[in-house]
Amino acid sequence: MPDLYKNESIWPIGFRLVSEEKQVGRWSTLSWSIEDVELHEEQRAAESHVLPLELFRDERSDYRFNLSSRDPHLFIVCEEENEQLKPVHITAAQSVASSYMDGDYQVLHITTPLPVQAWMEAFIGRHGELIEGGRKKCKNRKGKGRSSGK
Numbered sequence: 001m002p003d004l005y006k007n008e009s010i011w012p013i014g015f016r017l018v019s020e021e022k023q024v025g026r027w028s029t030l031s032w033s034i035e036d037v038e039l040h041e042e043q044r045a046a047e048s049h050v051l052p053l054e055l056f057r058d059e060r061s062d063y064r065f066n067l068s069s070r071d072p073h074l075f076i077v078c079e080e081e082n083e084q085l086k087p088v089h090i091t092a093a094q095s096v097a098s099s100y101m102d103g104d105y106q107v108l109h110i111t112t113p114l115p116v117q118a119w120m121e122a123f124i125g126r127h128g129e130l131i132e133g134g135r136k137k138c139k140n141r142k143g144k145g146r147s148s149g150k
Helices: 057-068 094-100 114-127
Strands: 010-024 027-039 050-054 073-081 084-091 105-111
Touching: 010 073, 010 084, 010 114, 027 105, 050 084, 057 094, 057 114, 073 094, 084 094, 084 105, 094 105
Parallel strands: none
Antiparallel strands: 010 027, 010 050, 073 084, 073 105
């Protein structure tokens, strides 16, 4: 992985994955959490558990929804490898994180640090709010569509 530096759309986020054995009925299982979150100015290839949080213009509505919540979160997508979790992606878009939940991934979350919230607000401010919605329907256009045969 090449070195990545913090800029207007990428911010390397460092963290540590911690497991704790928990008893669930007769079974024991590992419960994972994230600790020691660090905001880096750059990501060096040799460091483990540093992922680039990248913002995309087409996800601005997700970022606004997240920032408008009572407790904004970052979502860390992990895959299991030899009974250990390996982080593979970090996002601020809940819809992106939820798309991984149907597969063999585990999605952990942390509260979004205040500097990252401000950075996300600045990103939205630079690129404008994304207004989602389909084409407007006109009520008084009877018989004017392509399928009307006219």
